[in-house]
Amino acid sequence: MADNVTPRVRVPREASAGEAVSIRTLISHTMESGVRRDSDGNTIPRSIINRFTCTFNGESVVDVTMEPSISTNPYFQFEAVVPESGTFAFTWYDDDGSVYEDSADITVA
Amino acid sequence: MNFKLLTVGGMAAMALSVSAAALWADEDAELVINGDMEMIVRADAPAHLDGALNTVYSGWVFRSDGTQAMQTDDFENPGMLFAEQGQQLFDTEMGANGESCASCHENAESLSNVRATYPQWDEEHGTVQTVEMQVIECQTEQMGMEEPWGINSGEMLNVTALLASVARGNVVNVAIDGPAQETWELGRDIYYTRFGQLELSCASCHEENYGNYIRADHLSQGQINGFPTYRLKNARLNGVQNRFRGCVRDTRAETFAVGSPEFTALELYVASRGNGLTVEGPSVRN
Numbered sequence: 584m585a586d587n588v589t590p591r592v593r594v595p596r597e598a599s600a601g602e603a604v605s606i607r608t609l610i611s612h613t614m615e616s617g618v619r620r621d622s623d624g625n626t627i628p629r630s631i632i633n634r635f636t637c638t639f640n641g642e643s644v645v646d647v648t649m650e651p652s653i654s655t656n657p658y659f660q661f662e663a664v665v666p667e668s669g670t671f672a673f674t675w676y677d678d679d680g681s682v683y684e685d686s687a688d689i690t691v692a
Numbered sequence: 693m694n695f696k697l698l699t700v701g702g703m704a705a706m707a708l709s710v711s712a713a714a715l716w717a718d719e720d721a722e723l724v725i726n727g728d729m730e731m732i733v734r735a736d737a738p739a740h741l742d743g744a745l746n747t748v749y750s751g752w753v754f755r756s757d758g759t760q761a762m763q764t765d766d767f768e769n770p771g772m773l774f775a776e777q778g779q780q781l782f783d784t785e786m787g788a789n790g791e792s793c794a795s796c797h798e799n800a801e802s803l804s805n806v807r808a809t810y811p812q813w814d815e816e817h818g819t820v821q822t823v824e825m826q827v828i829e830c831q832t833e834q835m836g837m838e839e840p841w842g843i844n845s846g847e848m849l850n851v852t853a854l855l856a857s858v859a860r861g862n863v864v865n866v867a868i869d870g871p872a873q874e875t876w877e878l879g880r881d882i883y884y885t886r887f888g889q890l891e892l893s894c895a896s897c898h899e900e901n902y903g904n905y906i907r908a909d910h911l912s913q914g915q916i917n918g919f920p921t922y923r924l925k926n927a928r929l930n931g932v933q934n935r936f937r938g939c940v941r942d943t944r945a946e947t948f949a950v951g952s953p954e955f956t957a958l959e960l961y962v963a964s965r966g967n968g969l970t971v972e973g974p975s976v977r978n
Contacts, residue, residue: 587777593767611773655927656773 588612594671594687603662606637610675610683616651632657634676640669667691723752723972726766729861735968740868744899750969751912751921751977754903759924762976771853771922771974774929778854781847788836793851796834800858807852807859807971811960813872820875820960823852824931824951843951849929853920856973863970864917866963879961882954888943894962909978914939915966916959918975925978932959 593607610632617629631651637644644663663671668691675683723731733750737743752760766772782793782800797803806823814821814829821829824843831840841848868876883894897906898914905911920929933950936958940947948954 587780589776591767607767609767611776656770 586613588677588681588683590673590675590683590685592671592673592685592687594689596688597690597692598665600666600691601664603664604689605660605662606671607658607660608635608637608673608685609656609658610635611656612675612677614651614653614655614657618651630678632675632677635659636674637661637663638672639663639665640667644671665689665691721753721760723750723760723764725764725860725972731861731972732863732968732970733972738964738967741965744895745913745965748915748966748969749902749913750966750972751915751918752972752975754910754912755977759976759978763972769922769974769976770927771920771929771976772857774850774920774922775853775857775974778850778852781851782854786835786837787831788838789834791835793830796830800854803855804858804862807856807973808862808864809866811872811956811963812867813870813875815871819953820872820956822933822956822959823855824848825956827851844931844934846929849920849931852931853929853974856920856971859971860973861970863968864963864966866960866967868960868964872960875957876960876964878954879957879959882958883961886943887940888945890943892943894939894958913965914962915969916962917966917969918972918977920973921975921977923977929974932962 588611590610591608595604598604612632613630614632615627615630617626617631619627621627629651631649631653633649635645635647635649635657637646645659645661647659649657668689670686670688672686673684677683721733723733725731731750731752733753735748737745737748741748752763762768762770779800782797785792785795793800806826810823810826811820813819814826817829822843827848828840828843831837841851886893886896894914897911902911902913916932916935919932919935921935922928923930931950933955936955937947937950948958
């Protein structure tokens with residue numbers, strides 16, 4: 584079980600219809616690769632976030648498969664076209680089965 | 693930015709120049725964090741420098757555009773992740789008395805004047821204390837911890853990052869007179885003493901050659917207003933005295949220990965050279 588795992592997202596509160604908004608996400612996570620060894624020479628078991636998804640009103644925006652060489656505290660920035668007011672939902676899937684979620688509302692004026 | 697222009701066309705100018713400062717008089721990048729927190733990254737040198745420097749510059753000024761940008765937004769600043777962990781530690785009970793930092797200090801914001809005024813004279817102990825020494829004092833004398841955090845431990849760095857983050861924007865103003873003067877003078881002596889096989893003093897690089905290249909990097913003035921610092925080279929927080937140790941080691945000298953009276957004196961002296969700059973830790977540096 585990874586410690587201190589906290590998801591964070593930055594989404595603009597408002598946008599105009601059809602605008603591509605910039606979304607930033609970060610989750611604090613050790614992203615232990617599974618190939619390192621501890622001071623006694625034992626392999627430290629792999630423990631990473633292996634999948635990240637973002638949906639907007641239920642529709643998929645991005646769905647990312649993540650591999651062991653990704654650095655600690657993975658950060659994603661991407662753009663999404665916003666057709667209407669709604670909610671971005673973000674989900675991170677941990678190797679240990681934990682699922683971390685966050686969401687952000689956006690209003691189209 | 694001018695520092696970067698030096699790479700291309702500045703070699704001749706650099707050779708001619710006696711004072712590097714003259715080359716970037718029009719240097720004007722401003723550091724504003726989160727769009728509203730204005731930092732002072734250049735200020736008139738404090739009087740005690742007696743003309744050794746005209747202007748003091750935050751280390752931020754010397755960094756590349758990309759590194760500078762990381763510090764303008766807490767979301768982009770990896771050091772803030774450690775400050776958040778510091779907040780958790782601040783609220784965690786530790787030691788025999790079942791107390792947390794928050795038991796006495798309520799919240800970190802109530803300690804927002806700390807980073808800007810430490811190291812400072814501690815009357816009770818009759819010595820100059822760094823923030824780290826103060827934390828250890830709380831842990832051993834108030835909280836009943838038998839094994840307080842190490843000065844360079846992850847916990848200590850996280851909590852000092854928290855204390856720096858709530859102090860951002862406060863102007864560094866460490867006292868150098870009164871009972872602290874003797875320690876300050878020791879620190880000044882160390883600053884100007886050449887150490888190691890390379891026979892370099894702090895001043896050799898950070899007073900006489902700031903802005904110039906050292907290998908592939910620009911020398912800063914060695915200001916410590918941005919500590920603890922998140923360094924891209926090791927992807928973690930770095931404490932002031934550990935940075936001192938790295939510098940002294942690179943002169944090929946046996947270094948003073950982190951937490952030694954010598955480094956505490958040096959920390960007070962170097963902090964006083966930055967009187968007038970704002971606290972900006974946890975900063976981002978390369």
